[in-house]
Amino acid sequence: MRALPHFPEAFNATISGSHTFRFRSDTTVDQQLSRGNLLNLVRVAVSSTAAARIFSGVRLNWIKIYSFSNETESEISTVSVEWTSTNGPSKVISDTGNPLHPAYVHTAPPRDSLASFWSLTGNNESDVLCFIVKPSSAICDINVSYTLQNGETPSSASSFSGLSVGSVGIDGPANLGPAVSYVNF
DSSP states (O other): OOOOOOOOOOOOOOOEEEEEEEEEOSSOEEEEEEHHHHHTSEEEESSSSEEEEOEEEEEEEEEEEEEOOOTTSOOOEEEEEEEOOSSSOOEEEEEEEBTTBOEEEEEOOOTTSGGGSOEETTSSTTOEEEEEEEOTTOEEEEEEEEEEOOSSOOOOOEEOOSOOTTOEEEOOOGGGOSEEEOOOO
16 A cells, blocks of 8 residues: 655745844933834845845834942932833833842733734834833843744835945844844844
8 A cells, every 4th residue: 555645734934033132221211112113123234324124023022121230339220111001001110229239120011912912014113112211231131023024025225324235233222222232143
């Protein structure tokens, strides 16, 4: 008796994954994080002054903020994430620290909130998902799940300088500071 032939199984050709982006700023930050900010996290240069995003969808998984006070001072530092809501009260997660106890927040979007859903290119990109407040030198980690462009027309290129054509750059929210590392992407 002959064995039945095995046919290839269907598979998802979309490239997807998750990654943590780390940001550090030398100034105090009061930054809103929007859907557009997340979609623009990774872009590829299409000219010397413009870049196009490569994420077609992104979902915010969690945010961590660490604030280490200067040990020579008795300063107090506060970090917080305020999850915004259009259908109810916002939710604020915060911590205050000093040189002996660093401030630390680890929070995920509230269930069924706007921030917990996927953000897609061209879909309410100006929606503010949360506000991040941190002192200077604090570290902010943002973890996202993403899908890459797959046969789609890339979003229109926007202003982005400092890269040569074809190179990839991280474009975090303006006030969070430069990305500290994005190795193992």
